[in-house]
Amino acid sequence: MSELQSSELQQFRDMVKRFLEKEIKPFYNQWEKDGIIPRDVWYSMGANGLLAVDLPEEYGGSGVSYLYSMVILEEASYANYGSLATGLSVHSDIAAPYVLHIGNDAQRQQWLPKMASGEVIGAIGMTEPGAGSDLQAIRTTAILNGDHYVLNGSKTFITNGQHADLVILAAKTDPNAGAKGVSLFLVDMNLAGCARGRNLEKMGLHAQDTSELFFDNVKLPLDSILGEAGKGFSYLMNELPRERLNLSVCAVAASEGLLADTIAYTQERMAFGKPISQLQNTRFTLATCHTDIAINRAFVDSCVNLYMEGKLDATKAAVAKLSSTDMQGRVADACLQMFGGYGYMLEYPAARAYVDARIQRIYGGTNEIMKEVIARSLVGR
Ligand SMILES: Cc1cc2nc3c(=O)[nH]c(=O)nc-3n(C[C@H](O)[C@H](O)[C@H](O)COP(=O)(O)OP(=O)(O)OC[C@H]3O[C@@H](n4cnc5c(N)ncnc54)[C@H](O)[C@@H]3O)c2cc1C
Known part of the structure; x- marks a missing residue:
């Protein structure tokens, strides 16, 4: 077993x-x-x-x-x-x-x-107002100055941003070296010069304190660098498969939960003298969602096993993220429709599931970037 x-x-x-x-x-x-x-x-x-x-x-x-x-x-x-x-x-x-x-x-x-x-509480600080998918374009700098680094810049869309005490931050230690100039730091948000901006208003994930962060001449001790200077990108590449696997795991489970709620609702809600679960369109929609989820569950579980064996590669993780989060979007939309007008009401589960699902195709690398990663493994750059 x-x-x-x-x-x-x-x-x-x-x-x-x-x-x-x-x-x-x-x-x-x-x-x-x-x-x-x-x-x-x-x-x-x-x-x-x-x-x-x-x-x-x-x-x-x-x-x-x-x-x-x-x-x-x-x-x-x-x-x-x-x-x-x-x-x-x-x-x-x-x-x-x-x-x-x-x-x-x-x-x-x-x-x-x-x-x-x-x-x-931990956070990851990669994205900036001018750089998301193209992380090489980040402008935050951490310049060596004797016995410390001087950190300047800003980050946006940072999950856990209001609460975060520790931010794993990407910054340029050598602004002229492109990808090889990016390093990672363990930034203690209590240091002088670290500040939190707005808790951003989003279409979904309303209870998530996604925020801006600002760094103004922060004196970072030398021992706050994570790993070696200039290796930020290669560290990112190693950690991204787990990040994308997590998103896939969430996509499948959220879809399973929403489908269960939708099945219950369609068995109770009456129209034309019978539960709407007896209408062929409802039955086919539920069956399609079930199938979509089951196929993705099988692939994501296989990626979980690969991860446990230390064998999950970037391409498989990208396939899982692309497929499962696209699936989550389809299921969220189809299930919401089964709730009729109640699906549009935030007090019903389908509305929250729908707005929360939308971000899944964007963060952790957009699904377009996932296609790039997968295509690269097929036909090179
Ligand atoms: C709620 C939320 C939470 C987040 N949490 C975090 C966090 O904790 N830490 C963090 O660092 N970031 C976080 N992000 C940022 C997220 O990872 C970025 O928004 C995402 O990577 C996309 O970057 P961008 O917004 O700059 O879009 P852009 O990179 O500007 O992309 C815009 C569009 O262009 C497309 N595009 C870009 N490049 C290519 C390409 N080469 N080929 C094809 N299409 C392309 C994209 O797919 C997208 O459709 C979060 C974002 C949100 C909304």
């Missing part, structure tokens, strides 16, 4: 479900209105062993496999808490692995136990 079906993992899944039911469900609608999930929730997730679980125990994690972290993302997505899943994914499944894989032991000791407890 694979670990994916093990009883330990099922018990962990049940625990995650109970946590979501008790600690998230009663408050989530209010957080969507507030535009942020309260800081206390992060502490609570840490105390319940739900943050960065797959870190080794010496760094505060539970020393379990990626599957456990994946289960947390799946359950949050299935329950239609897209803002929570996104924040968790960035913190536990992107930021923490950067520190673990690239950081030295002192950096790991400094940051990881606090990331596991919720004392430190």
